[in-house]
Amino acid sequence: MDLSRVRMALESKSYDKIADICDNLMLQVAADGIAYEEEWPYALHLLSHFYVNDINSARFLWKSIPSSIKESQPEVAAVWKIGQRLWLRDYTGVHEAIHGFDWSEDLQDLVAAFSEIYTRKMFQLLLSAYSTISIHDTASFLGMSEDDATNYVLQQGWTVDHASQMLTVKKQAIVTEQKLDPSKLQRLTEYVFHLEH
Known part of the structure; x- marks a missing residue:
């Protein structure tokens, strides 16, 4: 079984x-009648579905993994624990599952990249849902210590009231770009010229 495309994607981040590479390769190997179950990088495959926010495909993949693999490969179970927390929208639990396992060298970079994306997603959620929020809750959502979470959001322009332990969210300005259509400008010029003369 040739996993070179998977390795190349990992190396190039x-x-x-x-x-998609894993899904297609799995279909190809299965169609060729090759037994792949023992060699398949299930943990990587599952995590890659979480990375692209495809929880349903990950659930179907989990159901297809042989019980012997689930029981003999703790990293597969650890990745699935992340998925369970995502499914339940247990934001703190996702971070606990990420940081609660000693990931293999093959998965460390992907787990770190997923963690970063997930933290940014949680920050955007906080940004859209709150005008004020406690430091404690912010830390839980972001999977950080209270000091780290406070520093993180202060860098984004939020303010902190140390007495109440509350953060005030700074909404990001929505930038809209208006494009100038030359034909509309020409028509406007002609209209104004017509009115003046």
């Missing part, structure tokens, strides 16, 4: 491509 093209994590968003790994799920």
Whole structure:
């Protein structure tokens, strides 16, 4: 079984491509009648689906993994624990699952990249849902210590009231770009010229 495309995607940090590569390769290997179960990188495959926010495909993959693999490969179970927390929208639990396992060298970079994306996603959620939030809750959502979470959001322009332990969210300005259509400008010029004369 040739996993070279998977390795290349990992080395180039093209994590968003790994799920599709694995899905296609799994179909190809199965169609060729090759037994792959013992060698398949299930943990990587599952995590790559979480990376691209495809929880349903990850659930189907989990159901297809033989019980012997689930029981003999703790890293597969650890990745699935992340998925369970995502499914339940247990934001703190996702971070606990990420940081609660000693990941193999093959997965360390992908786990770190997923953690970073997930933290940014949680920050955007806080940004859209709150005008004020406690430091404790912010830390839980972001999977950080209270000091780290406070520093993180202060760098984003938020303010802190140390007495109440509350953070005030700074909404990001929405930038809209208006494009000037030359034909509309020409028509406007002609209209104004017509009115003046």
